[in-house]
Amino acid sequence: MSIQFRQLSAGFSVAGQIDVAQLEQIAAAGFRSLICVRPDEEDGGQHASSKQLASQAAAIGLAFSYLPVAKGTRGEEQASAMRHALATLPAPVFAYCLSGGRAANLFSQVQMPEPAAATESENPEPPARLACGAASASPAPADDARFDIVIVGGGAAGIGVAASLLRREPGLQLAIIEPASTHYYQPAWTLVGAGAYDVRKTARPVAELLPAGSSLLPHAASYFDADARVVGLSNGARIGYQQLIVCPGLQLAWDKIEGLEETLGRNGVSSNYRYDLAPYTWELVSALRRGKAIFTQPAMPIKCAGAPQKAMYLSCDHWLRRGVLRDIEVEFCNAGGALFGVAAFVPALMSYVRKYDAQLSFSSNLVRVDGQRKLAWFDVKDAEGNTQRVEKSFDFLHVVPPQVSPDVVRNSPLADAAGWCDVDHATLQHPRYPNVFSLGDVCSAPNAKTVAAVRKQIVVVAENLLALRKGLPLPKRYDGYGACPLTVEKGKIVLAEFGYGGKLLPTFPLDPTIARRSAWYLKTSVLPTVYWQLMLKGREWLTATSV
Template structure:
């Protein structure tokens, strides 16, 4: 018994050893952090310590001071998920994409190391998995979204087999590059599901990186590569869709539209797709498959009064304020904001949220309006990238005074080397609210 308990501890702590852990006992966060089961009141409670939660925690921790802000977050590790495209593509390691949560948690906030289990906005109350009850004056919900591998028959078991990977989970992202390396020819399939997802460009970016890897390693002429997407278009923004469709044609990457993955049969190496217009089931043999799982809102939000009819946190698309509870805001992947779910969008949203929630705290109207800004660095090979940036109307909202629809080496450096730095030292520290200021400056104030 003792032995198996010890083994459990060793097994569960081993991945964390890769990260720079805080010294034992040297808790960086406030000593007032409540013990499990305690009742505690905060001026501001933030639920979720991902990109959006930590960024808001940094901003409001500075504004409101020690002891007034808490972040409810159960995970020990914080990942910079946009790097997983490059981890799956063999350019970066999983270790490079993560840091100990203790190291990114702002000094000025209390860390409630538990999951939120129940929201009672009428009572300004959040109940946590460890029994802690938090009441608040203001609430920010920033809990990300749920991956639903289990909604595809045969998953997640199929990940135990070679040739199956997925960049969307820290558990499976390293399997992607292994599958790419092991592939010696045959059919390679990249999927896009029939749900909203985070970073809608990621399912095809990994295809471009794999294509490039196989070209460099003399495997490409033995490969049939297909992109099986539930969507009727390759990308939601017309300008970039036209460029990407052309790129796929030039590189002989076959796009099968309206194909939704419903089953993986790993011992036969078969993937079954449903054609969403005809209902026909079509079986594709594969030698390698990259899976983007269905995604959706978290159960805890779906069952809460905060949810819209689907389960996303029901906020005003311009102010980010909840449509029924004025002291509640939401940002990031869990929100109902009808834009592409990205860390870039989170950055722009956090600036708006800070202004609008600050106004509410000062008994003023929220005056700042979010335009839906989001961005997707479409990596097209190792060393090249198209930087897509757009708004709610799916109109390009480009930062640089060049045509960003062109594949560029500079944009690759931005994606691979500059953006991670902006994330860790700008966004998470609450000092980066997106490139709006630079866009206006570079366009001499003439752009949006």
């Protein structure tokens, strides 16, 4: 069987698990050294062990090194050993693990420059780059690195639009600025909090998801110099571009609620808005038999505006099935004035509010938490606009934090008056800097901040940016499409799809206001596959807009 591998530099490539019979192919391809990054005991050891491979490698003249990195870790402790191996092993080097991702991550850590003391140099060293496909992964030259297109953010929007662009024009010099090593499928976290999804399935290494031909700059963006067409990085480098795509997501402002950070993950306080906390939500829900459960929603905008109430519905459904809901007082405290922003879906949602006997408290904003005393304080505004601080006790508190534009965008020339990246709502092009586009949660378009919105925005940005590069009119228009699968019970969903102005935009010829089992299947089984296998790979499914 032919070996598929990714060349990360002239002297280093990665691949998934190999067997002894493939060693001669590796040697014949010109590799002189082999590095095993997969632990021998992983998955019960049902694969060729490092000892087996080392023995055969030596017999055919391949140097060998064993640097095991466990699943779900970055392997920081092996970075020093990897650095030594690359300095001493004959090149080119072939490294492998289960999929190649951990080997690529380990290589990226070795390529990242050590933190240096601040100097007054006017020409700071640019960052190292992890490249996918045939692009070079060697450190950038002393002059500032420059690319055709720079994408700030390696989330759903960043990886998706990169894949879309490179499928259209594979020769583009494209870089993604993303400091995180792990990528998350966040839409499933509400299901995790209801015990209906394995949280481990929502996380994958960023390096495994990048499209071939892209370069990863593993640092945070620290500033935008839009006039000079430069993005500054947290390590002091300046990265130049012809076109810029801004999509770093938004910032969860946990600190805006006094006492919250000190009690998150204990004392009955949780949130489905974090990977490590969603399983704790389920732990609390499944253990509660009686008492007071409070679910909160902050002021808009937030990502997935339906997620706060989805947590309530799924929790109540579980308690109802267990026969304990009658002993649990449920309250939904919403800083806004309506249950949902699109009126057509409110009657269906209200039927479930009544079914679960939940109390709705509007204009009620969480401002302080004392987890040890099981107390929460809300600023409650009356009809005349007067605000009163109200204390409430709880046994279980599900918190959705306030959400703001990231500092790097909010404090930049790209921001609008509210701090979001300013865009034309139809073309997603910046009104003052035509070579800048934005999509995802950070852009100023007044659409629902959902992955479904990103799926359609990707095509608009990719087509419009490439037209701009050719001097052509921008061909695509975004209609504000967003979707919120409102999980009203385990097994049924109201599939809310809508665009600008609350216009209903259903994908399927069914009444979208009715809770359906088919929508549950779509949410739990179809959409994760669409996300990982289509959207992040530039394969566009149902992406046409109605404008």
